[in-house]
Amino acid sequence: MDIVTRHFGKITVKDEDIIDFPEGIPGFEDTKKFVLLDNGDKTSPFRWLQGVDNPQLTFVLIDPRYFRPDYVVDVNDADVEILDIKDVGKVLVFAVVVIPEDISKMTANLKAPVLINMENRKGKQVVNENSNYKVRHYIMEELKLIGGQV
Amino acid sequence: MLVLTRKKGQSIMIGEDIEITVVDIQGDQIRLGIEAPKNVAIHRKEVFIEIQEENRKAAEVNPEKLRGILHGQLEIKKVEKTD
Numbered sequence: 755m756d757i758v759t760r761h762f763g764k765i766t767v768k769d770e771d772i773i774d775f776p777e778g779i780p781g782f783e784d785t786k787k788f789v790l791l792d793n794g795d796k797t798s799p800f801r802w803l804q805g806v807d808n809p810q811l812t813f814v815l816i817d818p819r820y821f822r823p824d825y826v827v828d829v830n831d832a833d834v835e836i837l838d839i840k841d842v843g844k845v846l847v848f849a850v851v852v853i854p855e856d857i858s859k860m861t862a863n864l865k866a867p868v869l870i871n872m873e874n875r876k877g878k879q880v881v882n883e884n885s886n887y888k889v890r891h892y893i894m895e896e897l898k899l900i901g902g903q904v
Numbered sequence: 905m906l907v908l909t910r911k912k913g914q915s916i917m918i919g920e921d922i923e924i925t926v927v928d929i930q931g932d933q934i935r936l937g938i939e940a941p942k943n944v945a946i947h948r949k950e951v952f953i954e955i956q957e958e959n960r961k962a963a964e965v966n967p968e969k970l971r972g973i974l975h976g977q978l979e980i981k982k983v984e985k986t987d
Binding site for chain 1 (some may be wrong): 911941942944945947951952954956957958959960961962963965966
């Protein structure tokens with residue numbers, strides 16, 4: 755299926771690559787189908803979550819362990835059931851990134867990570883029950899703390 | 905919206921297995937006890953609103969910046985346009 759996206763122009767989406775978000779994403783509850791895009795460099799911590807049934811919608815995602823190597827997600831049983839998680843090794847964890855005008859102030863939401871179960875291609879943005887995390891973590895600042903760079 | 909009046913120590917049932925009890929009342933603060941099956945998610949509404957607002961900001965990403973990150977050229981310094 756071809757979709758015309760807002761940022762990437764026309765892209766071809768294979769049915770088997772579609773990820774089902776049964777509840778949508780908070781704030782965008784009507785968009786249920788997404789596809790995960792990368793820039794061809796699998797070592798990049800960034801991915802894009804592109805809406806399929808709403809091609810106008812794109813989120814930038816980051817692997818939170820890139821700047822928070824000790825990041826843990828404490829998921830409640832309701833979410834484990836919705837995602838039908840049997841093997842945690844098959845679950846991808848991403849944080850949604852907000853990119854403001856000053857890009858060095860970009861933030862990642864560690865309070866509400868996006869989980870994608872690759873076994874059944876189901877996804878959900880969950881609330882991390884671990885209270886150490888906030889909706890805005892400054893990626894560059896935290897990277898400096900661990901001596902890394904983008 | 906259904907409105908019920910309850911006193912301290914009294915409960916309401918939602919369905920058969922969710923019980924909400926007024927544990928304490930102090931001025932305009934009420935402490936609620938919630939008993940529910942483990943597969944029922946319970947969160948403060950503010951948390952959901954905060955996440956929705958953050959997602960709306962995340963979706964407003966400037967296409968130029970998005971492409972910059974796409975090509976792995978995340979410039980921290982501002983690049984002056986020279987056209």
